[in-house]
Amino acid sequence: MSKEKALAIFTAVPRTHNCAQAVAAGFAREALVDTLHDCGGGRAPEGLCGALHAALLMAPEDRREELRKRFAAGAGSVYCRTLKQELKFPCAECVRLGAALAEEFADKPEIR
Template sequence: MHDDTKSIGDIAAELYHKPPERYNCAQCILKAFNQSPEKIAEFKAYGGGRAPGGLCGALFAAKSLKDPIAQQHIEDRFIKEVGSALCKEIRSKNLTPCTQCVRIAANIVKENLE
């Protein structure tokens, strides 16, 4: 289904706002990891800074795929690479483009699966 030469992060990033689905950051993560269409639709509510606690939607979705112990590791790694876990802070300070946040979050989840 996916080109084996691309990282999961590249696959997720390519899905970001791509027609016809126009997935948000959270949905891209779930789609890249082959989650159910229902779960992907549910996460439409979590893009654009609307994830609980103001988290980056890509980070929120990445954490949803793992157990609580791994979730903290994912968040710590994300903050180390991006500079914050909060969408508003990431965007207002131009720390990292949304597409790159999607790529980073997906790659961190993949590393935690290996």
């Protein structure tokens, strides 16, 4: 359900949240929403997609690399510039994927 909420927040008019904030807000992580104010539009650390960056921050530390790989497999890249300019992968789809992965990784402990 949180992934649908994240997408609804991101696509709301007028837009009040960037991609990273929308993913965090979808999970009611309001303190994180404020922190992610400057992480949309390719401004997340390392040029990462903001939606991915938010999902990574919410994931257990030992599962972040796996989440990153899954995002890359689903979107084609982890970098905002590549996603937007080369692959033409829509930001709303990044939010949907980032939120879905955040939800999945939060709910499932790693199987060893």
